[in-house]
Amino acid sequence: MFKKVIVAEDLEDINLGIEQTLKDLEIVNFQHAKYCDDAFLKIRKAILDNEPYDLLISDLSFKKDHREVKITCGDELIEKVRELQPDIKIIAYSVEDKSYRIKSLFDNAEIDGFVLKGRNSIEDLKKAIHLTSTSDRKFISHDVASALQEKSNFEIDDLDIEILKHLSSGTPQDEIVQIFKDSGKKPNSKSAMEKRLSKLKDFFKANNTVHLVSITKDMGII
Amino acid sequence: MFKKVIVAEDLEDINLGIEQTLKDLEIVNFQHAKYCDDAFLKIRKAILDNEPYDLLISDLSFKKDHREVKITCGDELIEKVRELQPDIKIIAYSVEDKSYRIKSLFDNAEIDGFVLKGRNSIEDLKKAIHLTSTSDRKFISHDVASALQEKSNFEIDDLDIEILKHLSSGTPQDEIVQIFKDSGKKPNSKSAMEKRLSKLKDFFKANNTVHLVSITKDMGII
């Protein structure tokens, strides 16, 4: 079982819930962080002190408030922590149920577990902690398990996402082309842009651009 | 202080948090419901039993699962409960921070308090319970208090919202006009549709239709 755990979670109630869960599992050496920045600093300090954490439980979305922060969301935190301490186990604990995002957490950040917050999440969280502490197997909540079966989403790349973001913030296609030309990005012709959009619409089964942006927003891609 | 409280909330951890909060306030007669439908039935039964609740604490978003439900979200639950038992106090407890939705809860469903889930929400929830139990004043968390100052949003009506929904699901303008003609809705001309859209774009400061849908989705209007 894990000896030293850190929890990154901003919602006060949920922290109480996780705390109770950890106590139930007889894990007493754990810390909370309500900001990603704090979690990262604690993890780094623990390494320097030669007493590293062996498990990070992290939420994905964190509320913005008055405080200025470097790391704004759990995805970023996870990515940086994985880089800093490759052997730490990471469990994401979130209400996020968009398969695209879940899959990319396993694929890119190589998280060890994903627990969906819900009506029975505490039981799930316990299972995830057990499984990841005793083996190198991955845990994923039943309701979103299908996310991993999804065929790879690398058919859409960073550029596609950038285009979608521009569109969703109201930039006309011509201007996006211009922006790409100015910043020296590769496909910077009108027709290349149109072709990409057409691909995307095909891929997401969108009738038109409005629909495309709507769908990708719903999926959490942008 | 309230004598009998019902909590509608699906996330298990948060239920633990609320439970603790109520106990701290020495409220012992309370029930949880993880589905809106259950909450509604309990409230109705309590009335029939002549032992009505005097406070409802409700989340706004509920996860879908295998179970078939009538009431899918807290907004609906609140609306129906307000109708069924006009004198009950209602506190919404949610991460929702879109001023449009918060304002419409106060305006339409006449909720008594809105507590934003966050890093210090338990303290807020206690304040809200205190205030609404001892007076008819309204409570709103500090971070979203500005929502009430927003100028009224009745400038956009149900029809606007219907149009936006059609757009976001990929229906071209011409087809929306046709749908309105078929179902005998009032403004069913191409130019009326264009005028409405132009108004909306103006109101939301959107550059084009894609932008408009993106903004209204972000605001939680559609």
Add this chain to the structure above:
DNA sequence: CAGTATTTTACGGAAATCCATAATGCATGT
């Protein structure tokens, strides 16, 4: 290097949208 395939860019017409203005309808008051 020639030849082929693939990708990128260019072009042009069709469709959809944007936008300003004009026409129509409709209620109101005198």
Add this chain to the structure above:
DNA sequence: ACATGCATTATGGATTTCCGTAAAATACTG
């Protein structure tokens, strides 16, 4: 009945997006 004001609808042209095809550039192969 007439005039006025307001709302809806019609019209036409500018702009943008859509979509197919073709040319050009690039990569790949023997």
